Amino acid sequence: AQSVTQLDSQVPVFEEAPVELRCNYSSSVSVYLFWYVQYPNQGLQLLLKYLSGSTLVESINGFEAEFNKSQTSFHLRKPSVHISDTAEYFCAVSDRRANNLFFGTGTRLTVIP
């Protein structure tokens, strides 16, 4: 079975400051890793995912995440946040056979002007 831990339930950060949202997972099998974002009153959207290859993956809006197998982590970073990044961010894993996502409890990112 898989599980995901997002230690920070809320992260306030000033506009244009850097941010890191932490994600750790546990699994007895190889997994795929995802970050989804949920804007207020909307469904989730994929931000980025790690399947294989380079351990650093990037999104189109400046976020990046690095897969660290030894630390079983997949932390999300952005060097300079914007007001529009305010949202709930969910880390998730799925095993390689089936696409059932196991989510963390989410991190609420609030960007302060």
Next chain:
Amino acid sequence: DTAVSQTPKYLVTQMGNDKSIKCEQNLGHDTMYWYKQDSKKFLKIMFSYNNKELIINETVPNRFSPKSPDKAHLNLHINSLELGDSAVYFCASSQVVLGGETQYFGPGTRLLVL
């Protein structure tokens, strides 16, 4: 235009009632899912269907019955609603059932059981 749509958006009902939530995707995907998001924002998968066949049923009470009339639709019927069923229910779809596929989520249905 909407890739994954759900109706209704809001649902307020009394305990003991039976209700349905509809989901449709126009992406041509083979696999559809239902997730439940509780009041603490925790998301948990409930069901997964691939080509109209049940793939995953994650310890959901049998009061919840998904129905897939065709590949583009996965409806959720809930019998004898309980207070604990109050949550946001999200439908999602992916091209195939294999791990790693991006899932596309609907806007959610907010269910409140009184």
